[in-house]
Amino acid sequence: MNWMISANGKMYDHATAFQKWGFVDWRQRANYSVGDIVYIYCTKPFKRVMYKTVVEQESMTSQEIVDDSMYWNIKEEYEKALGGKYARLKLIQQVDTEKLELNHLIEYGLKAAPQGPVRLKDELSKYIDIHMNDYAGNGVFPETAIPNNYYEGAVHKVTVNKYERSSIARQRCISYNGTNCFVCGMNFEEKYGAIGKDFIHIHHVVPLNEIGKEYVVDYKNDLIPVCPNCHAMLHRKINGKYLKWDELRDLIENDRDS
Numbered sequence: 001m002n003w004m005i006s007a008n009g010k011m012y013d014h015a016t017a018f019q020k021w022g023f024v025d026w027r028q029r030a031n032y033s034v035g036d037i038v039y040i041y042c043t044k045p046f047k048r049v050m051y052k053t054v055v056e057q058e059s060m061t062s063q064e065i066v067d068d069s070m071y072w073n074i075k076e077e078y079e080k081a082l083g084g085k086y087a088r089l090k091l092i093q094q095v096d097t098e099k100l101e102l103n104h105l106i107e108y109g110l111k112a113a114p115q116g117p118v119r120l121k122d123e124l125s126k127y128i129d130i131h132m133n134d135y136a137g138n139g140v141f142p143e144t145a146i147p148n149n150y151y152e153g154a155v156h157k158v159t160v161n162k163y164e165r166s167s168i169a170r171q172r173c174i175s176y177n178g179t180n181c182f183v184c185g186m187n188f189e190e191k192y193g194a195i196g197k198d199f200i201h202i203h204h205v206v207p208l209n210e211i212g213k214e215y216v217v218d219y220k221n222d223l224i225p226v227c228p229n230c231h232a233m234l235h236r237k238i239n240g241k242y243l244k245w246d247e248l249r250d251l252i253e254n255d256r257d258s
Contacts, residue, residue, distance in 0.1 A: 025065035030117035
C-alpha cells in the first residue's frame with residue numbers, strides 16, 4: 001500500500017532527524033503495514049513531495065520511539081504527539097524537484113494538499129515514483145561500484161550501481177554558494193540565457209567512496225558547484241590521483257597565463 005502524509009518543517013525538523021537516524025518515528029494516524037510506502041509532502045515553502053519512506057515498524061508506543069524532542073520547534077506540539085501509536089518510517093530516497101509540486105500531483109489524481117494520511121491510487125504512485133529519481137535532472141556526476149552503506153544517497157540500479165546524491169543537500173549548496181563554477185567561474189545563465197538558469201553540477205570535495213562510512217553531509221564544506229567540464233576533470237586521475245578543485249583552478253589559470 002502507498003500513502004502520502006504532510007510534514008511542516010517549521011513545527012518538526014524532520015530533515016535533520018532523517019540525517020541523524022535515517023528514519024523518523026511518526027505519529028501513526030492510519031492502518032499502516034510493515035513494508036508500506038509513505039511519501040512525505042512538505043508544506044510551505046516547498047509544497048511538494050520530497051521524501052520516500054518505507055514502514056519499518058508500526059503501532060509503536062511513545063516508550064519505544066527515539067528521543068527526537070530536540071527537533072521539535074514547537075514544544076507544545078511535541079507534548080501532544082507523545083500519546084497514541086507511532087510508525088517508524090525509514091528513508092529510501094529524498095528529492096527536490098518541481099515535478100513533484102502540488103499542481104503536478106493534482107494532475108495525477110491528488111485532490112488537495114494532504115492534511116492527514118492519504119491512500120494513493122496507482123497512477124499517482126507511479127508518477128511520484130518516477131520522479132523520486134532526479135539522478136539525470138539535477139547535474140549529478142555518476143560513479144560506479146560504490147557500496148550502498150552511505151546515508152546521503154541511494155543505490156540506483158541501471159546496468160551498474162550509480163550513487164544518487166542527495167538533492168536536498170544539493171539545493172542547500174546552491175543556495176549557499178550560488179551557481180558559478182568554483183573552478184572556472186562559468187555561469188550557465190550568463191552563457192545560455194534562461195535555459196541555463198540554476199543549472200550546475202555539485203561536487204563532493206572528499207569523494208564519498210573515500211569516506212567509507214555513514215555521515216551527515218555538510219553542504220557548506222563538503223559540496224561545491226562546478227560546471228560539467230570541470231566536474232569531469234575532477235573525476236579524472238592525473239598520475240594516479242584526482243586533482244582537488246583548487247588545484248584544477250590553478251592549473252587552468254596557469255595555462256591561461258602561459
